[in-house]
Amino acid sequence: MMQDTFEPKIIAFCCNWCSYAGADLAGTGRLKYPENIRIIRVPCSSRVDSALVLRAFQNGADGVMIAGCHPGDCHYDTGNYHTRKRMMLLKSLMEFMGLDEERLLVKWISGNEADRFKDTVESFTSKLKKMGASGKVRDLRCAK
Amino acid sequence: MCKITEELQQIAAELLKEGKVDLVLGYTKGEQEEQSVPCIVTQPEDASKLIFDEYSEKALSKYLLEESFQDKKVAIVLKGCDQRAFKLMQDESRLGREDVYLIGVECPGMKWGEDLSPFCLHCDYRTPAKEDVDSLLTGADIPEAMQGEPLDHEDSFTDINRLEKMSKEERFEFWKRQLNRCKRCYTCRNACPVCTCRVCVFDRENPDYIDRAKDQMAQHQFYHVIRAFHVSDRCVSCGECARVCPEGIPLHLLNQKLLRELDKFYGEYQAGIDEVPTPLSHANADEPDFFGKEGKA
Structure with missing residues (x-):
């Protein structure tokens, strides 16, 4: 029963130049995507520090999504190359510590890919619904 | 007293006497027999306090960033791993090479409780490269386990x-x-x-x-x-x-x-x-x- 009613919280860090525009386009195109997602606009996907990701989990997120420009399309030339390097490391470290690294999703979504944005959010939400609530990295100070 | 310690004391005393450096940063014997602690020597006659042995594991290079060292000329004792850390700080423009006199020492492998440190057994950079330091002291008593190729x-x-x-x-x-x-x-x-x-x-x-x-x-x-x-x-x-x-x-x-x-x-x-x-x-x-x-x- 819990499974049916569980609505995961997803924090999505969206790059200002691509993915945020993609999300915007999904909105203006009236595409419906799950409302589990909370979008945070960042100037570049490489702005997302590993601390921000962990902090999102600690604060109660069940999933964290980082969306940036396709490789080669970065507004700042190399920002998303840094992102993929760091997030690969963070994912492998999370896995090594027994944390659920699949709760962290990195995806390249450009400004005209509203469909891709919608599909990504949908599939990530349904995956998290199956996985259930994340409890391994909860900060007790943030518990309600 | 081992050869490195002797040479180290000599060099430190000379450097301080000639006024080439204001202070020497090295190790001295701690309160316990199996312990070496960092120490600062400013007078040539105190140079005999300095030692280097298999308990000198503490990395000294980080001290150079302390504010009290900023306007001084410092000589520092560095083993292999410590010199790597120094070089990194130097490459990252945290430190100037010309402000520091580097005394590289051959590391005999540090103790880890009773045994040798597993990190030293795997280390293939025990001694700093000659061109990276101002003087290099070798001739440490290398334990048998440390001789030959480092572990894979x-x-x-x-x-x-x-x-x-x-x-x-x-x-x-x-x-x-x-x-x-x-x-x-x-x-x-x-x-x-x-x-x-x-x-x-x-x-x-x-x-x-x-x-x-x-x-x-x-x-x-x-x-x-x-x-x-x-x-x-x-x-x-x-x-x-x-x-x-x-x-x-x-x-x-x-x-x-x-x-x-x-x-x-x-x-x-x-x-x-x-x-x-x-x-x-x-x-x-x-x-x-x-x-x-x-x-x-």
Whole structure:
């Protein structure tokens, strides 16, 4: 029963130049995507520090999504190359510590890919619904 | 008294007498027999206090960043791993090479309790390169285990391999057991020779990522992930973090895991030996993309 009613919280860090525009386009195109997602606009996907990701989990997120420009399309030339390097490391470290690294999703979504944005959010939400609530990295100070 | 100690005292006394340096940063005998502690010598007659033995494990290079040393000419005793840390700071423009007189020493391998440190057994950079230091002291009494080729690098990851074979839940339980002992005393951070930010993220009150709460697994995780991450590509594999931990948490495993991942995907890199930039301080298009092979929709 819990499974049916569980609505995961997803924090999505969206790059200002691509993915945020993609999300915007999904909105203006009236595409419906799950409302589990909370979008945070960042100037570049490489702005997302590993601390921000962990902090999102600690604060109660069940999933964290980082969306940036396709490789080669970065507004700042190399920002998303840094992102993929760091997030690969963070994912492998999370896995090594027994944390659920699949709760962290990195995806390249450009400004005209509203469909891709919608599909990504949908599939990530349904995956998290199956996985259930994340409890391994909860900060007790943030518990309600 | 071993040969290195003798020569070290000689050099220190000469440097101080000639006024080439204001102070010498080295090791002296601690209160216990099996202990060496860092010490500062400013007078030539005190140079006899200096020693170098198998208990001189503390990394000294980080002291050079202290404010009280900034306007002074310093001579410093460096073993291999410590010199790597110094070179890294130098390459990152944290220190000027000309302000420091480097006394490189051949490291006989440091003690780890009764035995030799496992990090020293795997170390292939015990002695600083001659061209990197101002004077190099060799002739240490090398224990038998340290002679010959260092142990294979892959062996040093045995513990990692063991952990990787576990299931995710087992790994989580393992780290929970380990990290729940953490008191967050920050000794691992303070002892690390490459952990050198001017203002540490953990000392900031805003954002309040972590506080002093004791029984908080999430905060322990946060601290250790970020600590490992911040030194990941710059780790010189000295093993100080694990050695100084009062609770005996195998912190080096996190660092070695990250080093191994970096080596695997971005080519082998040894901080402080190879040229900068370090792997995480640059990025380019040719590197593998783990997040989306399908390209543009």
